[in-house]
Amino acid sequence: MITPLLPTYARIDLAFERGEGARVYTADGTEFLDFSAGIAVNSLGHAHPHLVAALTEQAGKIWHTSNAVRIPQQERLAARLAAATFADTMFITNSGTEAIECAIKMARRYHWAKGNPERYRLITFEGAFHGRTLAAIAAGGQEKYLEGFGPAVEGFDQVPFGDLDAVKAAITPETAGILIEPVQGEGGLRALPAKSLRALRELCDEKGILLILDEIQCGVGRTGYLFAHQASGITPDIMAIAKGIGGGFPIGACLATEEAASGMVAGTHGSTFGGNPLACAVGNAVLDVVLGEGFLQHVRDIALRLRQGLAGLQDAHPGSIEEIRGEGLMLGIKCKVPNKDVLAAMRERKMLAVAAGDNVVRLLPPLIIDEKDVADALERLDGAFSAVEAEAQGDAA
Numbered sequence: 001m002i003t004p005l006l007p008t009y010a011r012i013d014l015a016f017e018r019g020e021g022a023r024v025y026t027a028d029g030t031e032f033l034d035f036s037a038g039i040a041v042n043s044l045g046h047a048h049p050h051l052v053a054a055l056t057e058q059a060g061k062i063w064h065t066s067n068a069v070r071i072p073q074q075e076r077l078a079a080r081l082a083a084a085t086f087a088d089t090m091f092i093t094n095s096g097t098e099a100i101e102c103a104i105k106m107a108r109r110y111h112w113a114k115g116n117p118e119r120y121r122l123i124t125f126e127g128a129f130h131g132r133t134l135a136a137i138a139a140g141g142q143e144k145y146l147e148g149f150g151p152a153v154e155g156f157d158q159v160p161f162g163d164l165d166a167v168k169a170a171i172t173p174e175t176a177g178i179l180i181e182p183v184q185g186e187g188g189l190r191a192l193p194a195k196s197l198r199a200l201r202e203l204c205d206e207k208g209i210l211l212i213l214d215e216i217q218c219g220v221g222r223t224g225y226l227f228a229h230q231a232s233g234i235t236p237d238i239m240a241i242a243k244g245i246g247g248g249f250p251i252g253a254c255l256a257t258e259e260a261a262s263g264m265v266a267g268t269h270g271s272t273f274g275g276n277p278l279a280c281a282v283g284n285a286v287l288d289v290v291l292g293e294g295f296l297q298h299v300r301d302i303a304l305r306l307r308q309g310l311a312g313l314q315d316a317h318p319g320s321i322e323e324i325r326g327e328g329l330m331l332g333i334k335c336k337v338p339n340k341d342v343l344a345a346m347r348e349r350k351m352l353a354v355a356a357g358d359n360v361v362r363l364l365p366p367l368i369i370d371e372k373d374v375a376d377a378l379e380r381l382d383g384a385f386s387a388v389e390a391e392a393q394g395d396a397a
């Protein structure tokens, strides 16, 4: 018999009652070290005092008004994000997939408004994940998400990740732009080298097409930069963000240059909930912390510590770890043993992480972790890999 909740998730039989920093607790008080952060969402950990204060203060004033009127919290969030990035303007959403949807519509509309309606196609990359709307699953191009949902939304041409020659070959007079994650999340923590991102930027300029970045997972401080592309020195024309900007409250945004956004005039797009006062109060509170003095440096420093520790872990477990990859606090352990077994062994040691494609264990800790959390994580990971190895030996014997 079907459960009252649509069974689209293969859920782990665990529930958490409360959290604090990088730790979460079940109802019986069992503590877990949370290196999943709700899939890169709890960027400042759980129950961050500044976020709790911002949310409760706003909750006592006004939650929601609709976008028929001005929303000062939304205007402030947009102004601050614009000041900190390439963007001149942005549309606030409730989720990542809505930010991507807006980005796709904006790119198509840009060329349409320029008198080139035939330019509506986007080049995307193998292993990509852009969300779950019909357009987003078509952009992601993964058969497992497209199967059975009718004809895929037209207009996406997929090439191997970061393959510049393939991108060049795929550009036609119908190409509107290139959509890419600077660091692939679901796809297995593959980071696009800075020089490839720069090459894509040049190619877009040369061909008069738009560079669209999906920084929904890798943005908002996760790589040690406010946005991952900032490490390469280039800027996109359009960028989708979500996850970390809400610290746990559902909010996303589609950022753009004035030029790229030029087709999106009044009436072309909208959202009932998107950017309501409650969501934007929290988004602003996240920015207070992430833009605070020394915060991104902390992320870079602690990420280096974790990465060095993971290199040591790989040395200690050469039979089960193939590679450490990713950027900042968005790291992947590419396994030689099934990643699901490692994640289960980690849970036995009271540590949470996330699976990713290509048999990768994905570590997405809150950005506020300290050296003690890193040491704790490395110890539990070491125990988990040893247990999986011992089990494999037992099976072989």
Ligand SMILES: *Cc1c(COP(=O)(O)O)cnc(C)c1O
Pocket: 095, 096, 097, 098, 100, 129, 130, 131, 132, 181, 185, 186, 214, 215, 216, 217, 218, 242, 243
């Ligand atoms: C999570 C994610 C999305 C989808 O965001 P939702 O909030 O789940 O709709 C899109 N792109 C990337 C890179 C993501 O990590």
